Amino acid sequence: MTTQQQKPPVLWLNVAVFSVTLLVAIIGVPLYAYQYGFDWAQILMLVVAFSFCGMSITAGYHRLWSHKTFQANALLRFIFAIGGAFALQNSILHWSSDHRIHHRHVDNNDKDPYSAKKGFFYSHIGWMLRDYQASRYHDYDNCRDLQKDKIVMWQHKYYLLLAIGTNFGIPFAFGLIHGDIWGALLLVGFLRLVLSHHTTFFINSLAHIWGSQPYTDRNTARDNGFLAFLTFGEGYHNYHHIFENDYRNGICWWQFDPTKWLIKVCSWIGWTRNLKVTPADRIEKTKAKMQFKRIQQQLSKMPNNVARLTQLQQEYEALIAKISDYYQAKKRLLDMEKQKIADSYDNFEFIQQYKSMQARLEQQRRAWKGLMQQYTT
Numbered sequence: 001m002t003t004q005q006q007k008p009p010v011l012w013l014n015v016a017v018f019s020v021t022l023l024v025a026i027i028g029v030p031l032y033a034y035q036y037g038f039d040w041a042q043i044l045m046l047v048v049a050f051s052f053c054g055m056s057i058t059a060g061y062h063r064l065w066s067h068k069t070f071q072a073n074a075l076l077r078f079i080f081a082i083g084g085a086f087a088l089q090n091s092i093l094h095w096s097s098d099h100r101i102h103h104r105h106v107d108n109n110d111k112d113p114y115s116a117k118k119g120f121f122y123s124h125i126g127w128m129l130r131d132y133q134a135s136r137y138h139d140y141d142n143c144r145d146l147q148k149d150k151i152v153m154w155q156h157k158y159y160l161l162l163a164i165g166t167n168f169g170i171p172f173a174f175g176l177i178h179g180d181i182w183g184a185l186l187l188v189g190f191l192r193l194v195l196s197h198h199t200t201f202f203i204n205s206l207a208h209i210w211g212s213q214p215y216t217d218r219n220t221a222r223d224n225g226f227l228a229f230l231t232f233g234e235g236y237h238n239y240h241h242i243f244e245n246d247y248r249n250g251i252c253w254w255q256f257d258p259t260k261w262l263i264k265v266c267s268w269i270g271w272t273r274n275l276k277v278t279p280a281d282r283i284e285k286t287k288a289k290m291q292f293k294r295i296q297q298q299l300s301k302m303p304n305n306v307a308r309l310t311q312l313q314q315e316y317e318a319l320i321a322k323i324s325d326y327y328q329a330k331k332r333l334l335d336m337e338k339q340k341i342a343d344s345y346d347n348f349e350f351i352q353q354y355k356s357m358q359a360r361l362e363q364q365r366r367a368w369k370g371l372m373q374q375y376t377t
């Protein structure tokens with residue numbers, strides 16, 4: 001039996017959808033633009049529709065349903081369910097089931113549905129072009145919680161109808177109002193879908209190939225600011241794979257994570273609640289551990305390294321201890337503030353201790369940074 005014969009059968013419908021939409025987007029759209037042009041209203045609608053699809057996947061399918069990093073009201077879940085069908089990425093139930101397997105068995109070529117170890121093409125789109133998952137296609141056992149969500153089950157039942165309805169209906173309705181049905185179908189229908197597909201697919205392919213690994217090197221996931229820009233914040237994938245229960249992917253204020261901003265803003269109006277975050281000390285310790293591991297590996301290859309390895313070990317242990325001390329004190333202070341006793345005279349001494357712990361941690365962070373620079377430059 002040859003390798004070719006061993007491969008599962010080609011899913012011609014998927015091949016047709018991906019190739020026809022791609023061809024129309026790269027040939028039809030420029031030709032139409034050359035012949036008739038597109039105006040700003042059409043470009044704006046493209047951006048709005050692209051964002052609607054993208055965020056329904058990132059905030060809805062991914063951070064809400066697959067990982068349960070927050071809760072959302074029925075209206076927002078309904079909006080995400082419609083946007084997800086418009087994004088044409090299968091039902092919430094199916095997508096989440098695949099994604100939970102991806103996290104559980106990341107990089108395992110036999111189990112991870114889009115294992116990055118099988119290469120760029122496979123993890124990007126190849127995994128959907130053949131019937132690789134025939135044996136477990138309708139097995140949603142890992143999503144029993146989602147089966148209790150009426151909106152998830154409604155979308156799953158009527159997925160095909162919703163997908164066709166939104167993908168033709170929304171561009172058609174806009175074209176009708178705006179006065180250029182063909183232009184709308186090309187731009188908001190085809191180009192939007194192709195952009196939405198491939199940018200999302202980058203999270204399975206490029207975000208497991210290209211970028212840095214500040215938190216863990218135990219899987220292929222990478223942090224990549226450029227990909228975050230294309231994927232509504234999902235490019236911080238190294239962070240995401242280690243702290244998958246966090247509603248954020250980009251944790252710093254300057255990191256581009258509009259999905260996080262959307263979830264946060266929705267919490268202000270009561271549409272989302274119970275937003276989960278990883279404690280800051282755990283994040284900092286995980287990052288320090290990874291840095292420690294890297295420098296240790298680097299040093300162990302060098303001659304006469306005993307003194308340096310000892311110094312590295314000592315600085316690392318001091319950093320971890322000071323992080324623990326400071327965050328424990330911070331937690332106590334917050335509890336005291338809640339009970340409104342922080343200002344009382346009895347706690348004055350504790351607040352002084354807290355401030356000195358903070359200063360000692362800052363000093364240790366600087367020492368650690370200096371040590372890192374010594375070995376990375």
Ligand SMILES: [Zn+2]
Nearest residue numbers: 099103240244
């Ligand atoms: Zn995930």
Ligand SMILES: [Zn+2]
Nearest residue numbers: 203204221237
């Ligand atoms: Zn991943």
